[in-house]
Amino acid sequence: MIRELIEKNRTYRRFYQDVEVSRETLRGLIDLARLSSTGGNLQSLKYVLSQTLETNNKIFKTLKWAGYLKDWDGPEEGEKPSAYVVVLHDNLISKGFFWDHGIAVQSILLGATEKGLGGCQFNSIDRVALAQELNLPDHFDIVTVIALGKPKEVVVLEELGDSGDIKYWRDEQGIHHVPKRALDDLIYNL
Amino acid sequence: MIRELIEKNRTYRRFYQDVEVSRETLRGLIDLARLSSTGGNLQSLKYVLSQTLETNNKIFKTLKWAGYLKDWDGPEEGEKPSAYVVVLHDNLISKGFFWDHGIAVQSILLGATEKGLGGCQFNSIDRVALAQELNLPDHFDIVTVIALGKPKEVVVLEELGDSGDIKYWRDEQGIHHVPKRALDDLIYNL
Numbered sequence: 001m002i003r004e005l006i007e008k009n010r011t012y013r014r015f016y017q018d019v020e021v022s023r024e025t026l027r028g029l030i031d032l033a034r035l036s037s038t039g040g041n042l043q044s045l046k047y048v049l050s051q052t053l054e055t056n057n058k059i060f061k062t063l064k065w066a067g068y069l070k071d072w073d074g075p076e077e078g079e080k081p082s083a084y085v086v087v088l089h090d091n092l093i094s095k096g097f098f099w100d101h102g103i104a105v106q107s108i109l110l111g112a113t114e115k116g117l118g119g120c121q122f123n124s125i126d127r128v129a130l131a132q133e134l135n136l137p138d139h140f141d142i143v144t145v146i147a148l149g150k151p152k153e154v155v156v157l158e159e160l161g162d163s164g165d166i167k168y169w170r171d172e173q174g175i176h177h178v179p180k181r182a183l184d185d186l187i188y189n190l
Numbered sequence: 191m192i193r194e195l196i197e198k199n200r201t202y203r204r205f206y207q208d209v210e211v212s213r214e215t216l217r218g219l220i221d222l223a224r225l226s227s228t229g230g231n232l233q234s235l236k237y238v239l240s241q242t243l244e245t246n247n248k249i250f251k252t253l254k255w256a257g258y259l260k261d262w263d264g265p266e267e268g269e270k271p272s273a274y275v276v277v278l279h280d281n282l283i284s285k286g287f288f289w290d291h292g293i294a295v296q297s298i299l300l301g302a303t304e305k306g307l308g309g310c311q312f313n314s315i316d317r318v319a320l321a322q323e324l325n326l327p328d329h330f331d332i333v334t335v336i337a338l339g340k341p342k343e344v345v346v347l348e349e350l351g352d353s354g355d356i357k358y359w360r361d362e363q364g365i366h367h368v369p370k371r372a373l374d375d376l377i378y379n380l
Contacts (some may be wrong), residue, residue, distance in 0.1 A: 002195060031373050034198055035370070036199070037296075037311065042356060043370065045376070046378045047377055048378050098293060099291045101289045102292015102293040105293065106293045107296060109193050113194070121227065121289070123229060136378075166230075181227070182293060183220065183224055186220060186236055186237055190324055
């Protein structure tokens with residue numbers, strides 16, 4: 001069951017933009033992050049929820065999409081995410097946040113997957129611009145951004161080829177392919 | 191459903207040590223991590239699986255347990271974890287690993303929870319000693335350790351009190367209490 005959900009939870013970059021994600025849905029997803037483990041139980045991550053066109057647009061323009069798809073700048077109008085979660089670190093609470101961002105994002109995206117939604121996590125963010133756009137106080141650092149919506153693309157896992165190239169690609173039909181290492185290549189035998 | 195699993199996935203530090211965790215079970219959990227998202231699809235994390243007394247003991251002695259429980263040094267014999275996953279970063283693949291460790295650990299622990307197991311993630315590790323004990327090659331950095339087993343304690347979430355103290359505590363009955371911030375305290379309203 002959890003395996004099915006994890007398999008279904010792929011990175012999606014094109015969405016049915018007209019399918020809204022309610023604030024209540026977003027709050028429910030953040031509650032999954034809240035109930036998840038955090039290093040030293042510090043709970044230093046905070047979340048900005050966005051599902052209005054105005055804040056969605058502010059966030060969208062600070063993101064860089066799909067580093068390996070050189071001829072694609074991101075989703076066009078009509079296929080953009082309908083919601084975002086901006087993950088912040090509250091540096092009044094702690095200096096660092098261990099692995100909390102990964103745990104929180106995985107909980108949020110598994111919850112989204114269960115609801116028929118999907119998303120994409122960003123590290124390529126113009127953080128200075130986004131902090132200004134959202135008028136964030138100084139004690140918040142932008143950790144990551146999660147785009148959310150109803151996925152409008154097919155993502156398929158592939159075996160990693162002999163070249164060892166891990167770059168994902170999109171085929172002529174627009175299907176997105178993601179090469180994954182084999183299980184035995186991830187296990188180090190003592 | 192995912193919410194129930196996340197609620198059940200608490201940090202456990204005492205286990206029924208005689209309940210073994212098979213290598214196949216551990217491989218299945220690593221497969222959940224394998225199928226999960228990784229930054230830039232780099233897939234740079236590798237895993238050591240341990241479920242023999244010999245390697246379990248090597249790992250155990252490098253861990254520091256429960257920072258907030260000052261008068262408890264960790265589980266006694268009979269209540270120790272029956273298995274471990276040591277999460278490594280392969281620095282031949284990439285310089286960093288984004289949020290991958292959090293995502294991988296959350297997938298592993300949710301999978302463990304579904305199987306009636308539970309665990310604890312460590313940052314307080316004598317990494318130098320552990321690398322020596324396991325005779326790890328230089329291109330591996332120890333990211334974190336996950337202890338696994340069948341939980342032998344009850345963990346209860348609590349509302350954070352007015353003091354704002356996030357330290358967990360254990361009561362006279364041995365029940366472990368973990369204060370959690372309220373949902374509204376995690377959401378930053380623009």
